[in-house]
Amino acid sequence: MSSTDEALFQFIDIERLEVPNAEELINRDHLTDLFNRISREAYLASDTIIKLYLCATYNKFSIITRLKNKTEDVCYIIYDAYLVRVFRELNALYFFEDSTSSDVWKMSYRLTAEREKLRRNDTLASYAILNCYALGESDTKCEQDSSENDFFCHIQEFYILAHEIGHARLMNYGSEKPTHDMQEALASIFSYWVDNSLDADEVSLSRRAEEEISNNKSITEECICDAFAIMCVLKYVESDFSKTTDKKMLAFEAVYVCLMHIQLLSMHELGPLDVEELEITNSIRNQFFFDYVLGTLAPNEKPVFEKMIAACAEKYDQQILEEFLDALITLEGRLVNLSESVVECSM
Ligand SMILES: [Zn+2]
Numbered sequence: 647m648s649s650t651d652e653a654l655f656q657f658i659d660i661e662r663l664e665v666p667n668a669e670e671l672i673n674r675d676h677l678t679d680l681f682n683r684i685s686r687e688a689y690l691a692s693d694t695i696i697k698l699y700l701c702a703t704y705n706k707f708s709i710i711t712r713l714k715n716k717t718e719d720v721c722y723i724i725y726d727a728y729l730v731r732v733f734r735e736l737n738a739l740y741f742f743e744d745s746t747s748s749d750v751w752k753m754s755y756r757l758t759a760e761r762e763k764l765r766r767n768d769t770l771a772s773y774a775i776l777n778c779y780a781l782g783e784s785d786t787k788c789e790q791d792s793s794e795n796d797f798f799c800h801i802q803e804f805y806i807l808a809h810e811i812g813h814a815r816l817m818n819y820g821s822e823k824p825t826h827d828m829q830e831a832l833a834s835i836f837s838y839w840v841d842n843s844l845d846a847d848e849v850s851l852s853r854r855a856e857e858e859i860s861n862n863k864s865i866t867e868e869c870i871c872d873a874f875a876i877m878c879v880l881k882y883v884e885s886d887f888s889k890t891t892d893k894k895m896l897a898f899e900a901v902y903v904c905l906m907h908i909q910l911l912s913m914h915e916l917g918p919l920d921v922e923e924l925e926i927t928n929s930i931r932n933q934f935f936f937d938y939v940l941g942t943l944a945p946n947e948k949p950v951f952e953k954m955i956a957a958c959a960e961k962y963d964q965q966i967l968e969e970f971l972d973a974l975i976t977l978e979g980r981l982v983n984l985s986e987s988v989v990e991c992s993m
Pocket residue numbers: 809813868871
């Protein structure tokens with residue numbers, strides 16, 4: 647084991663909390679295979695060292711980190727397989743045809759228990775997990791292993807891995823990062839809306855987006871990595887599944903739902919007070935995804951895609967987001983009450 651490997655293991659030990667059945671969630675051969683395949687697409691310089699580290703932790707989000715010492719310079723992708731396990735449950739809510747209310751609450755309690763466990767708040771974590779169990783069996787379990795959900799998870803996993811390799815690719819560019827051109831391209835999407843929209847809310851959102859793009863380089867980088875990941879997904883679907891419009895649309899739906907899941911989990915992580923802050927970065931990524939994919943499609947596919955995205959956004963709001971935001975606000979209030987009572991009791 648090299649000294650950078652050792653440093654990485656220590657970092658993971660301190661920063662991340664493994665889930666109990668971690669090994670079962672990590673399909674090592676499959677993920678390594680995908681990693682090799684995407685790395686080839688990235689055309690990395692031959693001296694670039696990227697290592698894949700697989701884990702399954704309550705932290706959920708994959709990250710990329712570069713460790714350098716006198717003899718080594720390694721870029722590590724820490725891929726967290728637990729995220730797609732959570733996505734499988736969220737996808738089930740999305741596919742379910744009936745009311746998802748009880749399951750959204752169940753999920754909100756579980757995610758809260760996991761977040762509080764990471765914050766070492768054992769009382770709040772216990773409260774949340776007991777409430778999760780008290781809600782009984784999940785109504786949407788039947789959707790968890792459907793072939794449609796399998797396909798969604800497969801594409802979402804591929805997308806996340808490709809997005810992270812996209813970051814590694816940018817690290818590789820060093821000071822020649824192609825952020826400037828991209829920043830201009832992104833800003834032009836929103837200046838178009840400022841000039842052409844009659845809706846005052848849309849104009850103000852587009853103005854804020856333009857500002858954010860010029861002040862915040864990381865959002866540009868996220869979009870560059872999204873573009874790379876979209877391109878990889880498209881190639882993957884066409885070579886391993888089918889070139890039909892239906893299959894491509896299903897893959898794009900899986901990616902769009904994946905972006906929504908990421909936004910939902912980030913919202914939960916930050917708490918209801920910071921949700922507004924997120925709104926702007928989310929709309930930049932969503933709008934970019936929409937425009938970028940549209941650019942890759944044949945003229946007859948464009949209207950199919952537009953219709954699919956509109957239906958998908960509506961379904962997501964209805965099946966997951968609205969109820970989840972309600973649960974999030976109510977739950978945060980209860981956690982505050984509980985924390986205060988615990989402090990009073992212990993005085
Ligand atoms: Zn990213």
